Amino acid sequence: MGTSTVQNPKKCLVPKGVKQLYKATSGDKGTLVTTCCIISPSGVALHPNMVFPQVHFKEHMLKGAPPGTSGLVAQSGWMNSELFARVMQHFVKVSHLAKENPSLLILGNHESHLSITALDIAKDNGVTVLTIPPYCSNCMQLLDISDFRLFQMHNTAIE
Template sequence: MASINNIEMPESWRQNKQAGVERLHDFFKRHPDLSVRRPENCLSRMIASNPNNVKVFFENLRKILLRNPDVFKDGSRIYNLDKTATTTVQKTCKVVAVRGTKQVSKATSGERGTLATTCCIISASGNSLPPVMIFPRKKINPRMTKDLFPDVMKHFIKYSNSSKENPSLLVYDNHESHLSITTLNIAKKME
């Protein structure tokens, strides 16, 4: 945010793409009544799905649909995106074998496997775009997903053939990795 608004900041913020730990400590010294807490996922989702928020969502959706009634009439230009974890090594299933046999002819992987993030995008008419799979790196960067989501947006624009002349509506949750200025700018420009 500071970079986009041309606000002066330490060079370490530019290199690390975030403020340092010392900035957080200074903030807590100025605000001793605050602390870092882990939110409860279920509770926050239930609170977010209150009648007022649902009403606001559908009112915004109605405004968008009325803005381009011919484009959105059949649902083929309305998409939903959601992420899920996909394991790289599948669990083995049980097979029927002779009792007492140690060796069963079923090849399995000895790996533990890792989780890859899979983004699935489906239109309201039932068509799906090719999924986006993000595999973890050896040295995991906590900002990796946020840095890669602009690529997911470019993937969506490419495979949905979205443009200013052929608009699409992409609905997704407000996970922090989805809410970068870079992603929003790509969507606005239809790169």
């Protein structure tokens, strides 16, 4: 999911007869930041991981992000195999997963999700990874249909 660093302006209601409306919004186009979210069927969500198109991470990049958000950087701004392995480690650590406490993780079929390192971390910690076939996420990936659609309607432009 992509999140814009510049928010869309909200609609304003004004009393009848007002001829001018002043509204402050940024003229920037902003930057599209890749956001990785993991949410369980019961609605429990891990803190998001945001991938910024930078070489070095700086703490101010997370200003205004939800508390606990992890900041990652990649020159392209896209999730890659190395970063997804870090996301998988975070998922295992926060979820207290082990082979005795198995779980199922449903992912889109992005190439970064299929890295050997990330899959080994999942296997070693009792996580079964199920990927959705390509070009089917719009109807099969439940987060795209429910949670992310609400996010898109209320907060930011998602591309």
